[in-house]
Amino acid sequence: MSTAKLTIDLTAIRANWRALNAKSAAETAAVVKANSYGLDATRVATALAEEGARQFFVAVAEEAPAVRKAVGQAVQICILSGHMQGDTNLIRDHNLIPIINSIDQLLLHVELLPNQPFGIQLDTGMNRLGMEPAEWQAVRELALRLRPHLIMSHLACADEPDHPMNEKQLQVFKDLTSDLTIPKSLSATGGILLGADFHFDLTRPGIGLYGGLPFSDAQSVVTVDIPVIQTRDVETGESVGYGNTWTAPVPRKIATVSAGYADGIFRRLGPAATLYAGSTACPVVGRISMDLIGVDVSDVETPTESLQLINETRGIDKLAKDAGTIGYEILTSLGGRYKKRYVST
Amino acid sequence: MSTAKLTIDLTAIRANWRALNAKSAAETAAVVKANSYGLDATRVATALAEEGARQFFVAVAEEAPAVRKAVGQAVQICILSGHMQGDTNLIRDHNLIPIINSIDQLLLHVELLPNQPFGIQLDTGMNRLGMEPAEWQAVRELALRLRPHLIMSHLACADEPDHPMNEKQLQVFKDLTSDLTIPKSLSATGGILLGADFHFDLTRPGIGLYGGLPFSDAQSVVTVDIPVIQTRDVETGESVGYGNTWTAPVPRKIATVSAGYADGIFRRLGPAATLYAGSTACPVVGRISMDLIGVDVSDVETPTESLQLINETRGIDKLAKDAGTIGYEILTSLGGRYKKRYVST
Numbered sequence: 001m002s003t004a005k006l007t008i009d010l011t012a013i014r015a016n017w018r019a020l021n022a023k024s025a026a027e028t029a030a031v032v033k034a035n036s037y038g039l040d041a042t043r044v045a046t047a048l049a050e051e052g053a054r055q056f057f058v059a060v061a062e063e064a065p066a067v068r069k070a071v072g073q074a075v076q077i078c079i080l081s082g083h084m085q086g087d088t089n090l091i092r093d094h095n096l097i098p099i100i101n102s103i104d105q106l107l108l109h110v111e112l113l114p115n116q117p118f119g120i121q122l123d124t125g126m127n128r129l130g131m132e133p134a135e136w137q138a139v140r141e142l143a144l145r146l147r148p149h150l151i152m153s154h155l156a157c158a159d160e161p162d163h164p165m166n167e168k169q170l171q172v173f174k175d176l177t178s179d180l181t182i183p184k185s186l187s188a189t190g191g192i193l194l195g196a197d198f199h200f201d202l203t204r205p206g207i208g209l210y211g212g213l214p215f216s217d218a219q220s221v222v223t224v225d226i227p228v229i230q231t232r233d234v235e236t237g238e239s240v241g242y243g244n245t246w247t248a249p250v251p252r253k254i255a256t257v258s259a260g261y262a263d264g265i266f267r268r269l270g271p272a273a274t275l276y277a278g279s280t281a282c283p284v285v286g287r288i289s290m291d292l293i294g295v296d297v298s299d300v301e302t303p304t305e306s307l308q309l310i311n312e313t314r315g316i317d318k319l320a321k322d323a324g325t326i327g328y329e330i331l332t333s334l335g336g337r338y339k340k341r342y343v344s345t
Numbered sequence: 346m347s348t349a350k351l352t353i354d355l356t357a358i359r360a361n362w363r364a365l366n367a368k369s370a371a372e373t374a375a376v377v378k379a380n381s382y383g384l385d386a387t388r389v390a391t392a393l394a395e396e397g398a399r400q401f402f403v404a405v406a407e408e409a410p411a412v413r414k415a416v417g418q419a420v421q422i423c424i425l426s427g428h429m430q431g432d433t434n435l436i437r438d439h440n441l442i443p444i445i446n447s448i449d450q451l452l453l454h455v456e457l458l459p460n461q462p463f464g465i466q467l468d469t470g471m472n473r474l475g476m477e478p479a480e481w482q483a484v485r486e487l488a489l490r491l492r493p494h495l496i497m498s499h500l501a502c503a504d505e506p507d508h509p510m511n512e513k514q515l516q517v518f519k520d521l522t523s524d525l526t527i528p529k530s531l532s533a534t535g536g537i538l539l540g541a542d543f544h545f546d547l548t549r550p551g552i553g554l555y556g557g558l559p560f561s562d563a564q565s566v567v568t569v570d571i572p573v574i575q576t577r578d579v580e581t582g583e584s585v586g587y588g589n590t591w592t593a594p595v596p597r598k599i600a601t602v603s604a605g606y607a608d609g610i611f612r613r614l615g616p617a618a619t620l621y622a623g624s625t626a627c628p629v630v631g632r633i634s635m636d637l638i639g640v641d642v643s644d645v646e647t648p649t650e651s652l653q654l655i656n657e658t659r660g661i662d663k664l665a666k667d668a669g670t671i672g673y674e675i676l677t678s679l680g681g682r683y684k685k686r687y688v689s690t
Contacts, residue, residue, distance in 0.1 A: 001431030002405045034607035034635055034682065059636035060347045060603060062684070080636070081574050081603050085650075086346030102575040123577070127585040128601050128637055132577060156587055165589055229426050230447040232468070232477060240472040242501055244510055256473050258405060258426055262379035262677040267670050268613075290379055290673055291404035291425070292473055305430075325612050328635055332607035336681055337379065339407070 002258035005225040005306075006338035008039050010047045011345045012219035016209045017048050019217065023192050024199040031188065031206030032067055033059035033080065037331040038264075039210060039221070042070040043342055048209070049075055057204055061087040061096060068094045078119055078150070080129065083109040091116060097149050101129045103139050110146070119150035124172040124186075125165065126156035133176060144180070150202065151182045158190025158198075159214045166194060190214050212327035213317045222331065224310040224338075226257040226275065231297060240294040241286025246271065248285075255282070255297045257307055260290045264333030265309065272322045275307035276314060282307055347603035350570040350651075351683035353384050355392045356690045357564035361554045362393050364562065368537050369544040376533065376551030377412055378404035378425065382676040383609075384555060384566070387415040388687055393554070394420055402549055406432040406441060413439045423464055423495070425474065428454040436461060442494050446474045448484050455491070464495035469517040469531075470510065471501035478521060489525070495547065496527045503535025503543075504559045511539060535559050557672030558662045567676065569655040569683075571602040571620065576642060585639040586631025591616065600627070600642045602652055605635045609678030610654065617667045620652035621659060627652055 021028035030053040036044035041063065045056055049071040056071065057078045058064050064077050071077075076097055082105045083091060083098035091098055092113055099119040100106045109118050120143060121130035130153060131139070153173050157163035173186050184200040189208035191198040193215065208215030211222060234240060234248045248254075257275065261267040265288055273284040275293075277300040285294045295307060310319055316327035323330070366373035375398040381389035386408065390401055394416040401416065402423045403409050409422050416422075421442055427450045428436060428443035436443055437458055444464040445451045454463050465488055466475035475498060476484070498518050502508035518531050529545040534553035536543040538560065553560030556567060579585060579593045602620065606612040610633055618629040620638075622645040630639045640652060655664055661672035668675070 001407075002426040002429040003407045037635075038607070059607075060682075062346075062348045063682075081347040084347040084572065084574065084603075104575070125584070126587075127577060127579050127583055127599060128634070128639060129574065156584070156589055160588070163589075165584075227429065229429065229474065230449070232472060234472050238472055239470070239501065239510075242471075243505070244501055244508075254472060258429075261674045262383070262404075264678070266611075267674045289473070290382075290677060294473060329606045329612045332635060332680075333609070333678065335677075337405075337408075 002227045002229055003337060003339045004227065004259040004263055005341060006334055007223040007225070007341045007343060008043070009219070009221050009343050009345070010043060011343070012211060012221045013044060013209050014047055014051045016211065016215070016218050016221070017051050017053060017205070020189065020192055020203070020205045020208050020215065021052070024196065024203055026199040027055070027202045029053060029055035029057060029202055029204045030209060031057045031204050033057060033063060033206070034332050035063070037206065037210045037328065038334050039331065040340070041067050044209070045070045055202065061090040061098070064090065064096050065094050076149070080121070082121070083118070088112045099150070099152065102131060103135050106139055106143060117149045118146070119152060120148045122151065122153045122173065122176055124153040124169040124176070126154055126169070129154065133172070136176060148182050150185055151177055151180060152185040155187065155191050158188065158194060161194055166198075170198060207328050210331055211315060212331065220312040220315050222310055222316060223308065223312070224334070225306045225308055226259045226293070227306045228255045228304060229258050229292070231255045231303065239286070242289055243287055246286035246294070252296050253298045254285060255295045255307065257293050257295055258291065259309075260288050260292050262290045262335065263337055264330070264335045265293065266323045266333070269323050273309070273319070274322070275309050276311065277304045277307055347572045347574055348682060348684045349572065349604040349608055350686060351679060352568040352570070352686045352688060353388070354564070354566050354688050354690070355388060356688070357556060357566045358389060358554050359392055359396045361556065361560070361563050361566070362396055362398060362550070365534065365537055365548070365550045365553050365560065366397070369541065369548055371544040372400070372547045374398060374400035374402060374547055374549045375554060376402045376549050378402060378408060378551070379677050380408070382551065382555045382673065383679050384676065385685070386412050389554070390415045400547065406435040406443070409435065409441050410439050421494070425466070427466070428458075428463070433457045444495070444497065447476060448480050451484055451488060455487075462494045463491070464497060465493045467496065467498045467518065467521055469498040469514040469521070471499055471514070474499065478517070481521060493527050495530055496522055496525060497530040500532065500536050503533065503539060506539055515543060552673050555676055556660060557676065565657040565660050567655055567661060568653065568657070569679070570651045570653055571604045571638070572651045573600045573649060574603050574637070576600045576648065584631070587634055588632055591631035591639070597641050598643045599630060600640045600652065602638050602640055603636065604654070605633050605637050607635045607680065608682055609675070609680045610638065611668045611670075611678070614668050618654070618664070619667075620654050621656065622649045622652055
């Protein structure tokens, strides 16, 4: 049993949803795109539907059927990429709500599924998804006659509360929508934390559910335990791993553990990563390889069967910092090889 | 249909196996660990068994059943992590060959599965997997009485042909095994390219099968096509993507494409990545987000439904270089969301 273990705390995900829900008067949806940031959309959507979530967001139509199967017909599933060529059957068969991003998408939707609900995304300055203000003006009348389910936008800098872009996008969103009675949505996790002005009718938390910044009060969701395959003594001057990039400066005890970059432990981390035996830090030595990592366990007093890479006190954002990225990418990279265990406490 | 497409050329994988097989007089195995570097061990093992491969290597026991199911009983499946606590039933039920890495593993194996074949890995200086020379001396007699299937080691610097470590490990391997009649194996792809001295009885190519360096003559295996969701004109001074990290210096046409770091397109790539419309280079602008990337398509004359990130002329090693990593990690990171298409020509 040398497969690494990924433990996912569904109770923590529920608690994070409740905590974010409590921060606003708006309805709180749940973002389960990218297979719930790699943690399993079926499990997460089931748990959050029980908790009270009634709207779920996926990135692409192909992600929706698993969510629909998990949560049944009583909830709404929105597709952030909108209605693309080839999505029509999926949208109809699984009763999905495409969030329309362009005039082209609106015309396609109206032509192919005239009675199917849809939402609208407006671009308020991020220039990523959504209609430009001028596009919106051009199709506004047509769209409003069809009573969109939702009108939304997305903040580019919500993780930086003081960034002037937040107020700027808020103002553009208000200018474009203040006269509308359609439900409005602007904020994901970061926007929820910016305060009530940003909440409107529906919030769409993602990363906060999964225990990541910018929701610093989030409960930790993920634990990664990696089995030790063998331990050896290396003498001064011996090297460990590919390319001989690490050489023992003094005699050391080195464990080889059974995970690597194929498990989303980025190769560039190398010695920037630390594993833990209880509270004892065990630095990575040498290069991370595909399935294996060398770890200095000289300070570990009792031999251990596994080491932890991510746990409650050293979470995804700590590892992200070491890797020069963000907690989101740590989660989505964990990959399919782990033995996954879902716990509810 | 906004899911990105990953096309895997099984004919190229077969050709690469044949080409590496032709480079040595040794038997040529196939390394299919990490789900065949992310490309699907079932498909790859099936193709390579048809091509003539008779030995397959996986990293951990849990990876073996899918391979066994694909290739039947007539081939051998070796487990590089050896025989770990909890592996015994898998090894017995699927008739696997653990590559024993330590005295502890040897004792466990002999106690629990005394009649089950096994191999031996020796450490010749990489200090990652395998018995130290002193350990081997201690159990050599016991092990040899049981007639191991294979005795192997692994090179730490085979990707650097001039590295003195190669000759050093070769010499250690010879010193430890020259008097043995058991089949011997030292080389993966890099070692095959080092020449006949390194080939022994069995070679174990991995990355070369999948089209990556150091096998520079490999045929390209992977193509990644990413659908365009929408295209917009941005004016001078407008920003694109999270954090406003890119601002248009002049008016530009920006496509938003439907893939991101959840699809293994490393966030750190950012503007270092380039997508292609035919032969027209389209640079990434701004940050790569989880499901979306902004791309400058100003130079594309005819609107295109998708852009390519990886293709025959711009392969995994080009992308790896841009990302500061190696082709191996590009492959294993591609992830589960792609619509996968396997082609045989």
